[in-house]
Amino acid sequence: MRILIVSGVRHARDYVPLLRSLPGIEVIGCADTADSPFAEDSADLASTTGLPLLDLDQGLASCDVALVCSEPTRHVDLAVRALEAGRHVLVDKPAATDTRGAQRLWEAADRSRGLLSAVHRLHSPQIARARRLVDSGAIGLPLAVDAEWIAAGGLDGTTVERPELVCDPALSGGGELVNFGWYPALAIRHLTGLEVEEVVAFSSAAPHAPLFGGPHGTYGVEDAAVLSLRLRNGVVATATVARAPAGVGPAPVSSSLRVLGSHGHVLADEDAPSVTVRAADGGRLSRRIGGPAGVTALRRLFTEFGDDIRLGRTPLVSAADIHAAVAVVEAALSSARQDGAPVVPAARTADTTVA
Template structure:
């Protein structure tokens, strides 16, 4: 599979060496548009990785898959352009910064011969094992989910190329809720199979002060947020996202997801890394599962998406999943602005060409 990096602004510096280590994948170049505000980033990536720097249309004509790695607010424009060229498309997270953009992706995917998916962590060994346990019925009916996604600082160039790619809404679409809310929204949907009906959220965004000392305050965006979700069938969920001064685990991002069932619960801990299953009778089993969640999930994501293309399969994360996750984040941002007013996530509009 020939992969084009469509704008090398975020995460591409990590994706390129991983992709190059995988059999059957060729990274053919990095491309961007002439009017890109970060054209120098794409040029720098191409130079640092010894990739050809291509015009976007030239690159799309040569590739099988466009991996969109621009600043988040440009994800949709680049992905739609690639889908209109009938390329297969993987969009970095978050795939869109609002539901209008998510709908544009869905509509473009419906018209395209290419497949659409987005970068996610549902293939992490811990989340994958937890899904199998839930599906097996070992914990009974899922009744509640609790998810945490906590980043350890990292806005100094170590893990984020530049702070404004997370903190400047014109580039990022929001703060840490936009940056990380995508992950728990997808995980909760993946583990329960249920739509979110209502969101209540509180955050540290203006007019409140950031909880931690960082650049979020200068841009008026949150460095931490807590969400309460009401799903169908009376199921509830909570999610916490934050960027803290020090990490709570060995990885740059610490994440746990717990599913409480009618007959037990399962905890997927991506830091340990392990999965813990506790039954109603008190019996508990804890097993190490997999290695580092991030790299393992990405490697399998790229492998599975290539196989989705080869065998005409439906990707694990579809346009519908993208829209649903973006809608939850959008509703959370709206709720937080009103200090916790309940907001229903937007549904896909009908009758749009």
């Protein structure tokens, strides 16, 4: 499987060595558009990794998969271009910064012979095990979900080389809701199989001050947010996303997911990393699983996407899942701007494709 890095910004520097460690995968080069605001990042990535720096059309003509790693606000344009070239496409998170972009991706995927998916963590051993436990009926019917995604280290250059890639809406699309809200929105959908019908959210965005100061305040975006979600069938969920000076756990991102069921609950802790199940009769089972959740999830993601292509399967995260997750984040941003007013996530509208 020949992979082209499309725009070598942010996570591309971590993806290249990981991809090279996987059997059957060749990273053929890095490419970007001539007008890219981060062309130097692609050139630097090519130089430091020994990859050829290619013209974008040349690279798309030579690859099987385009891995889009630009700043978030260009994700959709570059992914659509790759899909229109007939390539399979993986988009870094968040795949889109609003539902208009998510719908463009969906429509382009419908027209393309290539598969579309996006970077996610649903393949982490903890979430995968939690999903199997929920599916088995071990905790009964899922009734509520609580998710936390908290990044450590602030924006000091060790975790994010340019703060504006997270904080400047022109590049990032927003603050930590756009940056991290993608993960819990996907996980809640994955563990329950239910659509979100209403979102209430509060955040530290302007006119409120950021909780921890720093560049979030400069750009007027949130460094923390809390979401309450009403799902179908009366199921409820909460999600907390934040970037804090000190981490909750040892990993750069601390994440946990708790699913409360009618007959027990399951806790997926990616920091431990472990899965704990408690039953109504007092029974308890806790099991440590795997190594660093983020790395394990990425390795499985790239491998599984290759199998999706080979076997003609629908990826674990499809265009519909991308749209649903982006719609939840968009609704949360709207709710927070209205001091917690309930907002209904946007549904896909009629196809906007122009013949």
